[in-house]
Amino acid sequence: MTARSVQSLSGALKLLFNNRLTMPPPARYGGRHTVTLIPGDGIGPELSKHVCELFRFCCVPVDFEVVNVDSTKDSEDDINNAIMAIRRNGVALKGNIETNHNLPPSYKSRNNLLRTTLDLYANVMHCQSLPGVRSRQTNIDIIIIRENTEGEYSSLEHENVPGVVECLKIITRTKSLRIADYAFKTARAQGRRRVTAVHKANIMKLADGLFLDCCKEVASGYPEITFDSMIVDNTTMQLVSRPQQFDVMVMPNLYGNVVSNVCAGLVGGPGLVPGANYGTDYAVFETGTRNTGKSIANSNTANPTAMLLASCLLLDHLKLHAYASMLRRAILCTITETRLHTADLGGHGSTSEVVRSIMNAVQSTGPRTLGI
Amino acid sequence: MAAHSAVLSMSKIFNPFWGGRFGNTVKVFGTTLTSHRNRSSRNGDNIPPPAKYGGRHTVTLIPGDGIGPDLLNHVREVFRFSCVPVDFEVVHVNSADESEDDINNAIMAIRRNGVALKGNIETIHTMAPSVKSRNNLLRTNLDLYANVMHCQSLPAVQTRHKNIDIMIIRENTEGEYSSLEHESVPGVVECLKIITRTNSLRIADYAFKLAREKGRSRVTAVHKANIMKLGDGLFLQCCREVASGYPDITFDSMIVDNTTMQLVSKPQQFDVMVMPNLYGNVVSNVCAGLVGGPGLVPGANYGLNYAVFETATRNTGKSIAGKNIANPTAMLLAGCMMLDHLKLYDYATMIRNAILSTMNETRLHTADIGGQGTTSEVVQSIMRNIQSKGPLISER
Numbered sequence: 028m029t030a031r032s033v034q035s036l037s038g039a040l041k042l043l044f045n046n047r048l049t050m051p052p053p054a055r056y057g058g059r060h061t062v063t064l065i066p067g068d069g070i071g072p073e074l075s076k077h078v079c080e081l082f083r084f085c086c087v088p089v090d091f092e093v094v095n096v097d098s099t100k101d102s103e104d105d106i107n108n109a110i111m112a113i114r115r116n117g118v119a120l121k122g123n124i125e126t127n128h129n130l131p132p133s134y135k136s137r138n139n140l141l142r143t144t145l146d147l148y149a150n151v152m153h154c155q156s157l158p159g160v161r162s163r164q165t166n167i168d169i170i171i172i173r174e175n176t177e178g179e180y181s182s183l184e185h186e187n188v189p190g191v192v193e194c195l196k197i198i199t200r201t202k203s204l205r206i207a208d209y210a211f212k213t214a215r216a217q218g219r220r221r222v223t224a225v226h227k228a229n230i231m232k233l234a235d236g237l238f239l240d241c242c243k244e245v246a247s248g249y250p251e252i253t254f255d256s257m258i259v260d261n262t263t264m265q266l267v268s269r270p271q272q273f274d275v276m277v278m279p280n281l282y283g284n285v286v287s288n289v290c291a292g293l294v295g296g297p298g299l300v301p302g303a304n305y306g307t308d309y310a311v312f313e314t315g316t317r318n319t320g321k322s323i324a325n326s327n328t329a330n331p332t333a334m335l336l337a338s339c340l341l342l343d344h345l346k347l348h349a350y351a352s353m354l355r356r357a358i359l360c361t362i363t364e365t366r367l368h369t370a371d372l373g374g375h376g377s378t379s380e381v382v383r384s385i386m387n388a389v390q391s392t393g394p395r396t397l398g399i
Numbered sequence: 400m401a402a403h404s405a406v407l408s409m410s411k412i413f414n415p416f417w418g419g420r421f422g423n424t425v426k427v428f429g430t431t432l433t434s435h436r437n438r439s440s441r442n443g444d445n446i447p448p449p450a451k452y453g454g455r456h457t458v459t460l461i462p463g464d465g466i467g468p469d470l471l472n473h474v475r476e477v478f479r480f481s482c483v484p485v486d487f488e489v490v491h492v493n494s495a496d497e498s499e500d501d502i503n504n505a506i507m508a509i510r511r512n513g514v515a516l517k518g519n520i521e522t523i524h525t526m527a528p529s530v531k532s533r534n535n536l537l538r539t540n541l542d543l544y545a546n547v548m549h550c551q552s553l554p555a556v557q558t559r560h561k562n563i564d565i566m567i568i569r570e571n572t573e574g575e576y577s578s579l580e581h582e583s584v585p586g587v588v589e590c591l592k593i594i595t596r597t598n599s600l601r602i603a604d605y606a607f608k609l610a611r612e613k614g615r616s617r618v619t620a621v622h623k624a625n626i627m628k629l630g631d632g633l634f635l636q637c638c639r640e641v642a643s644g645y646p647d648i649t650f651d652s653m654i655v656d657n658t659t660m661q662l663v664s665k666p667q668q669f670d671v672m673v674m675p676n677l678y679g680n681v682v683s684n685v686c687a688g689l690v691g692g693p694g695l696v697p698g699a700n701y702g703l704n705y706a707v708f709e710t711a712t713r714n715t716g717k718s719i720a721g722k723n724i725a726n727p728t729a730m731l732l733a734g735c736m737m738l739d740h741l742k743l744y745d746y747a748t749m750i751r752n753a754i755l756s757t758m759n760e761t762r763l764h765t766a767d768i769g770g771q772g773t774t775s776e777v778v779q780s781i782m783r784n785i786q787s788k789g790p791l792i793s794e795r
Contacts, residue, residue: 128635132628139626163559179592184629190596194630196575200586227677230535232528233580234590239524260684264712267663267688281623285681288656292663316660 060345063112063119064091068098069319071122073327074334077382078120081335084386087342087350092116096137098125106137110144119311120341122334123319135182138317143176145311147304148202149209150175150283152315154290154300159363160372162295169290170219170275172210173283175304177202180280198234198279203241209305210242210277211249217275222246224256225278225286238279263289291316298330298371299362301337303344310344312337327377330369332358335385357388456741459508459515460487464494465715467518469723470730473778474516477731480782483738483746488512492533494521502533506540515707516737518730519715531578534713539572541707543700544598545605546571546679548711550686550696555758556768560689566615566671567686568606569679571700573598576676594630594675599637605701606638606673607645613671618642620652621674621682634675659685687712694726694767697733699740706740708733723773726765728754731781753784 064079066072075093082089094112096105106124113119124137141147150173156165183195207224214222224242228235239256246254257265259282265272266289278286291300302315314333323329335358342351361367361384368374369381460475462468478485490508492501502520509515520533537543546569552561579591603620610618620638624631635652642650653661655678661668662685674682687696698711710729719725731754738747757763757780764770765777 126625128624128628128632132632136626179623180626182626182628184627186629190633192594192629192633194592194594194627196590196592198588198590227575227680228524229522230532230576230578231580231590232524232578233582234588236524236528237586237588260680260712261714263659263681264684264688264693267685268692281677284623284656285659288660289663289685292660296664297660316656318657 059088059090060118060347061090061092061116062341062345063109063116063121064093065096065109065119065121065124066093067096067122067319068125069123069321069324070329071124071319073325073378074329074331075120075122077331077378078334078338081354081382081385081389082338085350085354085389087347089342089345089347091120096124098127098137101130101134103140106140110141113141113145113309113311117309118341118344119309120334120338121311121313123313123317125319125321132184139180139182141311142304145306145309146176147306147309147311148174148176148205149305150287150302151213151305152287152290152300152302154287154294154315156294157299157359157362160295160299160368162293164270164293167270167290167294169270169273170213170217171283171287171290172206172213172275172277173287174202174206174277174279175283176280178280196231196234196281198237200237200241203238203279204245207242207245207277210275211245211252214252214275215249219252219275221253221255221274223262223273223276224254225259225262225276225282226256227259227282228256229258235279242277259285262286266290266293288316296330296371297333298369299332299336301333301340303337303340310341312341312344327379328370329378330371331378331381332362335382353389353392354385356392357385360388361385455484455486456514456743457486457488457512458737458741459505459512459517460489461492461505461515461517461520462489463492463518463715464521465519465717465720466725467520467715469721469774470725470727471516471518473727473774474730474734477750477778477781477785478734481746481750481785483743483750485738485741485743487516492520494523494533495526497526497530499536502536506537509537509541509705509707513705514737514740515705516734517707517709519709519713521715521717528580535576535578537707538700541702541705542572543702543705543707544570544572544601545701546683546698547609547701548683548686548696548698550683550690550711552690553695553755553758555761556691556695556764558689558691560666563666563686563690565666565669565686566609566613567679567683568602568609568671568673569683570598570602570675571679572676574676592627592630592677594633596633596637599634599675600641603638603641603673606671607641607648610648610671611645615648615671617649617651617670619658619669619672620650621655621658621672621678622652623655623678624652625654631675638673655681658682662686662689684712692726692767693729694765695728695732697729697736699733699736706737708737708740723775724766725774726767727774727777728758749785749788750781753781753788756784757781 064075066075094109096109126136152171154169156167177197179196181197186192210222226235226239228239270293291297297316297318300315302313304311339351339355367376367384369376462471488508490505492505522532548567550565552563573593575592577593582588606618622631622635624635666689687693693712693714696711698709700707735747735751763772763777763780765772
């Protein structure tokens with residue numbers, strides 16, 4: 028894959044190939060890929076089932092290795108098995124694993140463990156306004172790149188004096204440089220013109236100051252891309268009034284959490300946006316806002332779009348671009364038919380109806396499929 | 400604990416009296432109208448009476464940077480025009496100065512007067528990290544532990560969401576804003592976020608008291624306890640403890656990312672929200688954006704002995720300084736909150752009503768809410784409204 032041939036590719040493909048230059052090739056035996064599937068809790072299992080159903084229907088050459096992680100257990104065996112499976116396969120699709128608040132603080136968040144152990148340092152979420160979805164803001168097209176492994180999510184807390192808790196937020200130079208580099212590479216690969224760093228360096232001068240310095244350093248190597256920075260409170264206010272001004276945003280972990288949820292809310296809710304976690308060797312795909320959805324589990328009302336679009340991102344990562352575009356087209360076609368919205372978008376459709384409609388859309392475009 | 404229960408029992412005595420008499424006079428902006436009257440009467444033995452000599456109050460005024468000086472001049476103009484019995488003691492704080500003398504003078508002045516009105520003091524990023532944020536220093540030294548922001552949809556302002564009425568109570572002194580950072584190993588920075596039981600109980604108590612006084616039915620605690628189990632877990636636990644003493648108020652909690660998403664899609668579901676410092680910053684800015692922007696919402700910082708009023712989103716507004724396009728509404732409403740605190744309710748109501756009538760004229764909206772008016776036009780219109788209502792005013 029020469030540099031010139033990479034340049035001639037378009038948009039998302041460029042992004043993938045840039046990653047693929049350093050990542051090991053996908054595990055592919057007999058032309059079929061093996062992908063780890065972690066159903067998770069809440070709506071995770073049913074949505075994962077729909078993904079499997081859809082893939083089977085479209086004859087996608089992907090086999091899922093299902094690894095269940097029990098969130099009620101105290102031992103870390105389950106999540107370690109899952110991590111081992113992902114190391115084996117290189118790619119995973121996961122639902123959110125619930126973190127029960129009533130368990131003792133020594134019980135770490137399973138999702139967090141997965142991200143830090145596999146060093147999935149970049150969380151990428153692409154928020155785009157969809158034409159068929161009613162939302163208060165239109166023409167939003169923001170890529171949010173969030174540092175995924177350090178920051179406030181280090182789970183380092185202690186109580187030296189009873190009643191006084193100290194939480195450590197760690198910012199390191201290496202990781203900040205890495206995420207900034209990823210952000211600028213992505214911006215360049217996708218032809219984006221502006222990267223905004225979100226921070227709170229007026230208060231956390233050393234920590235966010237370091238992050239900002241690293242971003243500025245990396246920015247100097249990409250002269251065609253404008254770099255600016257904005258304080259997180261101003262950013263959230265601007266997002267609510269004028270989100271069209273943002274292009275690519277890069278930020279540490281906690282601000283990334285808040286900003287990505289605000290953007291997801293702006294384009295139509297948690298049921299629409301897929302998210303991807305990239306590391307140097309592994310990639311894990313999930314819904315953008317990582318909701319467990321306990322209250323709507325097993326009621327056939329969850330919106331499958333986010334999980335299905337995440338699986339399309341997965342297919343792109345595995346270089347099965349034809350299948351990915353086919354599925355994506357079918358999903359977007361279903362969304363723009365307004366009467367087939369699920370409850371979270373203001374419609375009355377059920378999950379299975381939406382999936383059925385997607386299958387119909389796929390079948391009508393003519394590829395080889397199994398019977399419905 | 401004894402003091403705590405004494406205050407609670409006093410509240411049971413005073414609340415029905417005050418609540419019944421003034422409950423139905425709450426207008427659109429009648430935010431802390433009932434609350435602080437109740438507070439000072441209830442904690443009468445804790446907060447010193449306002450400094451009032453010859454019938455006139457003295458209030459510290461800190462102009463700050465950016466649009467602060469202009470807007471505070473307008474506040475003074477309006478107060479002078481309406482013959483409000485308040486004298487301002489102006490204390491300048493130079494944000495480019497590394498020494499802390501200026502801010503210490505300001506703090507001393509506030510200790511003297513008990514009340515202040517301030518613009519935002521800029522924190523210059525290029526200065527050494529040892530130069531702490533002046534605003535932060537002020538808040539922590541005076542122990543202004545509660546930041547209260549009341550976001551209400553205004554009828555005359557065009558926004559995407561309607562019928563928003565949220566009170567945000569934010570812990571103002573600890574949390575992520577402790578300014579405790581160190582670099583033990585080069586390239587690795589550790590930033591400490593401190594959550595203490597006493598401060599969390601205090602802010603939760605404040606939130607529930609305020610909710611009860613204002614007749615609110617629901618308090619939501621915003622946290623991230625699934626990740627920061629000890630820190631935010633402690634905060635949540637303190638809120639739950641305090642909630643058990645207020646059975647008439649529903650208490651629930653929500654994780655901060657879900658909260659921001661709900662705020663953007665369905666903000667009408669929220670009533671009173673209480674949270675630690677950083678989430679408070681983000682959530683209050685989101686709410687300010689939802690009701691029309693940073694130029695409309697006033698904020699108040701309350702401590703046991705002092706109160707400082709400012710705009711809610713603490714913007715310096717450097718890019719629009721000196722151009723006569725800033726929206727004076729937030730600062731003027733902050734001035735009204737200050738008048739309420741000083742128990743000058745009639746003046747506060749008069750100025751508030753004038754501001755509301757001016758807001759109804761869309762041609763007088765400033766650029767941030769989509770109009771073309773200038774700051775001075777808006778202020779002139781407010782003064783005209785005050786004049787037309789007929790009270791005693793000074794010559795223009």
